[in-house]
Amino acid sequence: MRLLKIYLAILLFFTTSIFVSQTNFYGIIEYESKINGKKLDEYLSKKRSEIKNNYVVKSLDKVFFYTKGIKSKLIFTDRKGLFIVEDKLSLDIQDLGQRINYTSAGGTKEYYYDDNNKTYLIKECDAVGECFIFPNKFLKWQLTQETKKINGYISYKATRSNGKVIAWYTPKIPISFGPKGEYGLPGLILELAIGKIIFKAKKIVLNPKQKIIVEELKGGEFVTFEEYKKIIAKAKKKVFGN
Amino acid sequence: MGFKFYKMKRLILSLVFLLAVGVSFINASSNDEVLPNSKEAIEVVEEFGCASDCVQASREGALAFAEDHEDRSPEGELMQLYGNFYTACYSANCA
Numbered sequence: 001m002r003l004l005k006i007y008l009a010i011l012l013f014f015t016t017s018i019f020v021s022q023t024n025f026y027g028i029i030e031y032e033s034k035i036n037g038k039k040l041d042e043y044l045s046k047k048r049s050e051i052k053n054n055y056v057v058k059s060l061d062k063v064f065f066y067t068k069g070i071k072s073k074l075i076f077t078d079r080k081g082l083f084i085v086e087d088k089l090s091l092d093i094q095d096l097g098q099r100i101n102y103t104s105a106g107g108t109k110e111y112y113y114d115d116n117n118k119t120y121l122i123k124e125c126d127a128v129g130e131c132f133i134f135p136n137k138f139l140k141w142q143l144t145q146e147t148k149k150i151n152g153y154i155s156y157k158a159t160r161s162n163g164k165v166i167a168w169y170t171p172k173i174p175i176s177f178g179p180k181g182e183y184g185l186p187g188l189i190l191e192l193a194i195g196k197i198i199f200k201a202k203k204i205v206l207n208p209k210q211k212i213i214v215e216e217l218k219g220g221e222f223v224t225f226e227e228y229k230k231i232i233a234k235a236k237k238k239v240f241g242n
Numbered sequence: 243m244g245f246k247f248y249k250m251k252r253l254i255l256s257l258v259f260l261l262a263v264g265v266s267f268i269n270a271s272s273n274d275e276v277l278p279n280s281k282e283a284i285e286v287v288e289e290f291g292c293a294s295d296c297v298q299a300s301r302e303g304a305l306a307f308a309e310d311h312e313d314r315s316p317e318g319e320l321m322q323l324y325g326n327f328y329t330a331c332y333s334a335n336c337a
Binding site for chain 1: 295297298299301302303305306307308309310311312314315316317318319320321322323324325326327329330331333334
């Protein structure tokens with residue numbers, strides 16, 4: 001009976017330790033984004049020849065052939081996270097390749113995640129010249145059993161928007177966040193193919209010595225998703241028409 | 243008969259005179275008012291043409307590069323891409 005009590009005490013200790021370590025899970029993930037090779041092939045084999053305006057072709061060439069990676073990072077602690085692009089824009093206003101790749105990686109946007117309160121927000125300042133903070137809505141993922149190894153982690157494939165967005169996540173790191181506001185998967189996103197670019201995790205630092213603080217978004221007008229949609233629609237109408 | 247013919251001839255000549263004077267007046271007023279304006283108009287059109295070409299090219303570039311899936315910031319990124327293309331175009335061709 002006494003031996004059983006000792007066993008139970010040891011079991012309780014380990015269970016508590018695991019629970020505590022999981023709740024205090026924190027880290028920094030460094031990503032790099034580039035033009036997705038598949039999208040470049042599509043552009044060169046089909047879309048490029050369909051564009052009649054030579055100036056547009058030259059501009060898009062600058063963007064698609066931009067080879068430097070854009071650095072971004074995700075920090076997380078206590079089931080909260082923040083994703084931002086780290087690279088700064090070059091002073092050359094005509095460096096179109098960098099500017100478009102920078103914007104596509106997230107630009108000056110800030111993506112805030114809070115699994116505790118189920119609050120997911122985006123701060124955006126560049127679209128219409130004012131800063132807005134609005135909810136980052138949940139988008140449903142389709143999980144698959146397809147796997148591949150990324151940085152030594154077995155990662156599973158998930159897709160959304162009819163397979164147009166592809167994420168590879170690892171359940172070994174139980175953080176449901178990823179680059180550019182993506183969230184809701186049962187593990188950290190290590191690779192994300194979205195639009196014309198692809199994010200790849202380059203450095204994974206778990207439980208570093210430095211203290212990680214994830215602050216809530218501030219410095220912008222809080223609006224609902226629908227309100228933000230209307231603001232952008234109004235601005236878009238002026239530029240693109242109906 | 244002779245008087246009638248004379249009267250008719252005078253009427254026709256008067257009409258021709260009136261027509262000639264009228265046409266010369268119209269031409270004169272055209273020269274005075276329309277030409278300077280049309281010169282100014284051409285200048286404005288040329289200036290607007292540069293920016294409008296950039297608008298057109300930037301729209302096309304942004305739409306070609308924009309994400310073709312459900313966007314987390316509803317088309318806010320499209321506006322930013324447009325801004326990138328337009329700024330680069332304007333500074334290269336119009337500034």
